[in-house]
Amino acid sequence: MDFLQLGSYTFSSRLILGTGKFSNATVMLEAVRASGAQLVTVALRRFNREQPEDDLLGPLSAIEGITLMPNTSGASTAAEAVRAAHIARELSGSPFIKVEIHPNPQHLMPDPIETYEAARILAKEGFLVMPYITADPVLAKRLEEVGCASVMPLGSAIGSGQGVATAAMIDIIIRESGIPVIVDAGLRSPSEAAHAMEMGCGAVLVNSAVAVAGNPPEMAEAFAEAVAAGRKAFHAGLMPKSGSAIATSPLTAFLGAKE
Amino acid sequence: MRPLPDWLTDDRETAALAAMLSPDSSSSLEALAAESKAITLRRFGRTMTLYAPLYLSNYCSSGCAYCGFASDRKTPRHRLEPDEIHRELAAMKKLGISDVLLLTGERTAAADFDYLRRSVEIAAQEMQRVSVEAFPMSVNEYRELAGCGCTGITIYQETYNRERYEALHRWGPKKEFFDRLETPARALEGGIKSVGLGVLLGLSDPVEDALCLYRHLRHLGRTYWRAGMSVSFPRMRPQTGGYKPPFEVDDFLLARMIFAFRIALPDTELVLSTRESAAYRDGMTGLGITRMSIESRTTVGGYDDPENKEKGQFEIFDDRTVKEFCAALRKKNIEPVFKNWEPAYNGPSEGKIATIQPGKTKPCH
Numbered sequence: 001m002d003f004l005q006l007g008s009y010t011f012s013s014r015l016i017l018g019t020g021k022f023s024n025a026t027v028m029l030e031a032v033r034a035s036g037a038q039l040v041t042v043a044l045r046r047f048n049r050e051q052p053e054d055d056l057l058g059p060l061s062a063i064e065g066i067t068l069m070p071n072t073s074g075a076s077t078a079a080e081a082v083r084a085a086h087i088a089r090e091l092s093g094s095p096f097i098k099v100e101i102h103p104n105p106q107h108l109m110p111d112p113i114e115t116y117e118a119a120r121i122l123a124k125e126g127f128l129v130m131p132y133i134t135a136d137p138v139l140a141k142r143l144e145e146v147g148c149a150s151v152m153p154l155g156s157a158i159g160s161g162q163g164v165a166t167a168a169m170i171d172i173i174i175r176e177s178g179i180p181v182i183v184d185a186g187l188r189s190p191s192e193a194a195h196a197m198e199m200g201c202g203a204v205l206v207n208s209a210v211a212v213a214g215n216p217p218e219m220a221e222a223f224a225e226a227v228a229a230g231r232k233a234f235h236a237g238l239m240p241k242s243g244s245a246i247a248t249s250p251l252t253a254f255l256g257a258k259e
Numbered sequence: 260m261r262p263l264p265d266w267l268t269d270d271r272e273t274a275a276l277a278a279m280l281s282p283d284s285s286s287s288l289e290a291l292a293a294e295s296k297a298i299t300l301r302r303f304g305r306t307m308t309l310y311a312p313l314y315l316s317n318y319c320s321s322g323c324a325y326c327g328f329a330s331d332r333k334t335p336r337h338r339l340e341p342d343e344i345h346r347e348l349a350a351m352k353k354l355g356i357s358d359v360l361l362l363t364g365e366r367t368a369a370a371d372f373d374y375l376r377r378s379v380e381i382a383a384q385e386m387q388r389v390s391v392e393a394f395p396m397s398v399n400e401y402r403e404l405a406g407c408g409c410t411g412i413t414i415y416q417e418t419y420n421r422e423r424y425e426a427l428h429r430w431g432p433k434k435e436f437f438d439r440l441e442t443p444a445r446a447l448e449g450g451i452k453s454v455g456l457g458v459l460l461g462l463s464d465p466v467e468d469a470l471c472l473y474r475h476l477r478h479l480g481r482t483y484w485r486a487g488m489s490v491s492f493p494r495m496r497p498q499t500g501g502y503k504p505p506f507e508v509d510d511f512l513l514a515r516m517i518f519a520f521r522i523a524l525p526d527t528e529l530v531l532s533t534r535e536s537a538a539y540r541d542g543m544t545g546l547g548i549t550r551m552s553i554e555s556r557t558t559v560g561g562y563d564d565p566e567n568k569e570k571g572q573f574e575i576f577d578d579r580t581v582k583e584f585c586a587a588l589r590k591k592n593i594e595p596v597f598k599n600w601e602p603a604y605n606g607p608s609e610g611k612i613a614t615i616q617p618g619k620t621k622p623c624h
Contacts, residue, residue, distance in 0.1 A: 021304020105487040
């Protein structure tokens with residue numbers, strides 16, 4: 001069986017689902033179930049212990065077979081993210097933490113410096129650290145060195161639906177990485193998820209594309225199928241791509257010809 | 260006369276916005292609405308973040324011609340004491356509110372910085388997110404407030420038209436146009452994480468004001484790259500004191516402004532308060548607005564004592580309960596979000612740039 005390995009955890013599903021932006025908790029939970037996702041991310045800022053109707057942690061915890069990965073979305077520094085990780089672990093009981101540090105709340109681009117620092121501290125403390133990063137091959141290796149369980153480079157800006165605009169960089173990250181590479185953010189369609197998986201990603205994380213779809217559970221299922229297809233294709237080995245046609249009269253026929 | 264800063268008058272940056280706002284714009288309102296809706300859905304999903312205002316005090320030292328709390332009005336004055344603030348917040352929490360905006364008038368001895376700081380401290384114990392709409396402060400004061408748990412400052416320029424500004428703000432500290440203009444920058448400099456800007460629609464030419472507002476936001480965004488920003492669209496309503504706004508902004512122009520801002524600023528929070536009617540707010544849900552106030556009181560306090568018949572700063576047009584309002588949101592397939600912040604992220608924003616410590620580096624030869 002082909003499993004996704006994150007720390008000591010194994011998952012048969014390679015689709016990770018985000019839980020924000022849904023029209024209500026019922027639809028979100030239906031989408032989670034339909035996606036077959038076993039790892040689901042939820043923002044600490046959406047934990048609401050005082051008001052169950054507004055809380056995302058409670059209903060997600062009730063689903064069997066799901067591992068929660070709290071995220072630090074809203075944090076703008078390493079110190080804030082570390083604080084958030086501690087609270088999230090206490091409330092959710094999960095060893096996973098998706099380190100998401102975007103100091104500019106407008107474009108939500110991850111801060112590589114603060115992310116590296118938070119990841120270093122949290123990995124040392126025993127968290128399974130899943131850092132959300134720009135598609136930077138050097139940063140990815142630095143994060144692997146400090147003990148992250150995966151790296152999560154963005155395909156394009158959060159919520160932009162621009163697909164894997166960073167494919168060339170993600171290709172390098174995959175080639176060099178010793179830990180799973182998970183494309184996070186920017187995916188709009190299942191075909192883009194399939195593409196990321198064909199490239200050799202360990203998993204993809206999808207949120208907006210499912211949450212704002214006309215029928216979120218159906219879209220979640222479509223993503224699950226695309227991710228499985230993409231993974232199978234990667235496993236089967238794609239035929240090599242050639243950039244130019246092969247000449248019928250070979251250009252190198254003269255080589256080795258007898259005088 | 261001190262000249263206006265270049266960033267406020269440079270119209271190259273606002274050409275696209277101006278084209279959308281122009282009364283003879285080639286973009287139909289319907290086309291703008293469709294584009295605004297698509298951007299909002301993509302960036303913010305099917306959610307609406309909710310907050311409620313708490314008026315701490317209606318003492319005021321300024322003479323704003325349009326305001327029900329101006330210092331020459333006969334409005335009875337008082338302020339909430341700590342135990343009353345606790346009671347008000349408890350009543351708000353019962354409604355589900357966890358994001359509060361604390362308000363005061365301009366700085367007075369009765370409601371000064373120390374009073375505001377203590378109030379923020381109390382609110383930060385009870386609420387998940389605390390922001391403030393009060394008087395302009397110094398960088399150090401803002402830093403102190405951020406340290407007590409204040410994450411956002413709302414400060415409207417009211418109008419960017421300097422002549423009109425000076426005529427409308429008849430006396431008091433608010434008369435200083437530039438002091439007001441520079442306040443959001445001071446808040447961000449002091450480590451406040453987000454600023455809310457706006458113009459009071461009706462005071463001056465609304466399109467001219469909207470373009471200046473946009474330039475102000477862009478200027479702040481460039482200078483303080485970590486800044487969170489939001490834009491409100493407060494439209495003049497009949498005030499205590501009977502002020503008639505000279506520039507009427509009708510429903511169509513307000514809608515055009517909201518859509519145009521969403522298109523020009525796809526990532527910025529856009530706010531619409533209970534100054535607007537239930538029908539208008541419901542109509543705007545999902546089309547561009549991402550943050551709304553609920554079950555607001557514009558009297559000092561008022562959540563703990565619903566029988567309070569006192570007149571507020573302005574009249575509320577959407578007086579639905581939290582329950583009614585949330586039901587209307589859900590009917591439009593939008594989730595009401597009460598908590599969208601985590602107090603672990605409180606504290607002054609770190610604007611500093613790390614520097615090399617002396618003695619830690621070796622000279623390179």
